[in-house]
Amino acid sequence: MDDFFFSLVLAGISVGSVYALVALGLNLTFWTTKTLNFGQGSLMMLCAMLTVFLSSQGVAMALAVLGSLLVIAALGMFIERWTVRPALRSGGSTMGWVVSTLGFGIFLQGMAAKYFGSQAVAFPEVIFTAQDYVTLFGQYVSLQYLVVLAVAVVLILLLELFVRKTVWGQAVHAVSLDPELALVQGMPVRRIILGSFMLSSVLAGVAGVLIAQIGGTVDPAFGFDLVLLGFVAAVLGGMGSSLGALAGGLVVGLISKLVGGYVSTAAEHGIAFALLMLMLAVRPQGLFGRPEVSKA
Amino acid sequence: MLEVRGLQVSYGAVRALEAVSLTAAPGGITAILGANGAGKSSLLRAISGVAPVAGGQILLDGRDITTLPAAARAKLGLAHAMEGRRLFRQLTVEDNLKLAWSFGARATPLPAAIAEIYGRFPILEQKARTMAGLLSGGQQQMVILSCTTIRSPRYLLLDEPSLGLAPIIVQQIYGFITEYAQRSGITVVIAEQMATLALRVSRHGFVLRRGRLVLEGDSRTLLEGGGESGALAASYL
Numbered sequence: 001m002d003d004f005f006f007s008l009v010l011a012g013i014s015v016g017s018v019y020a021l022v023a024l025g026l027n028l029t030f031w032t033t034k035t036l037n038f039g040q041g042s043l044m045m046l047c048a049m050l051t052v053f054l055s056s057q058g059v060a061m062a063l064a065v066l067g068s069l070l071v072i073a074a075l076g077m078f079i080e081r082w083t084v085r086p087a088l089r090s091g092g093s094t095m096g097w098v099v100s101t102l103g104f105g106i107f108l109q110g111m112a113a114k115y116f117g118s119q120a121v122a123f124p125e126v127i128f129t130a131q132d133y134v135t136l137f138g139q140y141v142s143l144q145y146l147v148v149l150a151v152a153v154v155l156i157l158l159l160e161l162f163v164r165k166t167v168w169g170q171a172v173h174a175v176s177l178d179p180e181l182a183l184v185q186g187m188p189v190r191r192i193i194l195g196s197f198m199l200s201s202v203l204a205g206v207a208g209v210l211i212a213q214i215g216g217t218v219d220p221a222f223g224f225d226l227v228l229l230g231f232v233a234a235v236l237g238g239m240g241s242s243l244g245a246l247a248g249g250l251v252v253g254l255i256s257k258l259v260g261g262y263v264s265t266a267a268e269h270g271i272a273f274a275l276l277m278l279m280l281a282v283r284p285q286g287l288f289g290r291p292e293v294s295k296a
Numbered sequence: 297m298l299e300v301r302g303l304q305v306s307y308g309a310v311r312a313l314e315a316v317s318l319t320a321a322p323g324g325i326t327a328i329l330g331a332n333g334a335g336k337s338s339l340l341r342a343i344s345g346v347a348p349v350a351g352g353q354i355l356l357d358g359r360d361i362t363t364l365p366a367a368a369r370a371k372l373g374l375a376h377a378m379e380g381r382r383l384f385r386q387l388t389v390e391d392n393l394k395l396a397w398s399f400g401a402r403a404t405p406l407p408a409a410i411a412e413i414y415g416r417f418p419i420l421e422q423k424a425r426t427m428a429g430l431l432s433g434g435q436q437q438m439v440i441l442s443c444t445t446i447r448s449p450r451y452l453l454l455d456e457p458s459l460g461l462a463p464i465i466v467q468q469i470y471g472f473i474t475e476y477a478q479r480s481g482i483t484v485v486i487a488e489q490m491a492t493l494a495l496r497v498s499r500h501g502f503v504l505r506r507g508r509l510v511l512e513g514d515s516r517t518l519l520e521g522g523g524e525s526g527a528l529a530a531s532y533l
Contacts, residue, residue: 186370
């Protein structure tokens with residue numbers, strides 16, 4: 001195999017693990033409410049922006065990241081309370097949350113442009129610098145990309161363990177299946193849902209910081225594409241499945257990079273959405289999704 | 297003691313329950329009878345906190361729980377088998393039981409509690425790893441009953457436990473309910489369309505019609521007198 005092919009594969013795995021991380025964040029709110037926060041991209045952007053801002057004010061890097069994540073977690077609760085819950089309660093067409101979450105994301109993007117400027121700002125190096133790399137199959141592999149991959153894999157394993165092995169993981173699943181029954185059985189449904197939005201937002205924040213340091217810059221529009229492709233990854237892997245998020249992310253990353261390399265970079269996004277349509281037509285529940293089970 | 301005073305339940309403009317007052321005597325089975333749409337389910341749902349109460353009071357051991365959230369009421373020892381065979385269909389039988397136990401009173405250790413249920417319903421042990429949604433109707437009802445009793449409740453609300461089941465299964469289910477009520481000494485409220493079935497096992501009965509309480513009395517009297525005076529039958533028409 002030639003070097004070109006390998007470099008594309010490595011690039012695909014790298015961006016794929018980023019998509020997987022985003023898909024994972026989308027999955028969390030899907031678990032509890034069957035909704036997705038389409039403003040997820042703005043949370044990624046805001047977390048990175050806040051980190052830049054705090055560290056420019058002389059706050060230590062680790063504290064700046066931690067502080068930003070706390071803000072993002074609080075925003076996650078706000079999003080559940082004020083954009084998702086009212087939309088779900090209003091009844092009628094229950095897709096209102098698509099518009100409200102997206103709208104809130106756009107609002108955050110606007111606020112960021114107003115207060116931090118719409119220019120890209122340099123993102124400080126958090127863990128590794130862009131010059132850190134290891135050699136793999138004769139290719140230079142950036143350590144920053146490897147960190148994203150490692151974080152994605154570790155989080156996926158943790159979430160799978162949580163869902164499969166703990167009572168609270170089962171409770172999360174139960175809430176998504178029948179919230180009213182969960183309530184009657186004494187599960188703190190409200191807190192579980194709020195928690196899922198907080199955790200989902202924190203995941204978005206972590207993804208934002210990790211990705212911003214790879215690109216080296218962050219601007220208010222940052223994150224928008226990533227959420228779209230993360231969404232494709234989530235659907236491809238099977239909405240709600242953690243392993244699916246990883247598989248979907250890697251498939252989207254690999255195929256779009258290969259097509260980008262051998263056909264045209266302009267086709268990278270197009271092929272991702274073509275994959276989405278194909279999957280929805282052939283296997284709507286996704287690679288790892290479980291079809292609905294029911295018997296009257 | 298479970299007491300309801302002047303309870304009203306409204307779904308928007310539709311009034312499901314109109315000023316209903318009743319008391320479920322402690323340590324026995326109380327039957328709530330009535331035809332389809334009489335308000336039986338609304339009554340039970342209001343008691344466990346998932347139906348919109350428009351007026352009146354719900355008292356549990358003299359404590360007003362009318363505004364208490366459903367999860368908090370469950371913590372006070374209310375267990376509710378809701379109508380429509382509600383269980384977590386995509387979870388296995390055992391996971392359904394574990395979850396119900398985890399958020400209940402945990403009076404018995406989990407392994408013992410599960411063993412007791414499998415002793416009572418051996419078929420559930422064979423189906424332990426099967427998704428609950430794939431079980432037959434009777435087996436599902438066994439899981440649902442087990443999920444309520446594994447919580448060690450002090451009050452048990454059962455909504456149409458006989459609905460859509462074969463007579464032999466109904467007999468088995470009702471046998472279990474009577475036996476459990478006697479053994480545990482807790483307060484059981486059964487909402488049931490099959491009047492004779494519920495009256496045979498209960499001590500006291502209340503009859504609802506179009507959201508109002510139209511008849512109440514000793515179960516035996518209702519059972520015997522119902523036929524003669526036709527009061528019970530009339531309430532269904």
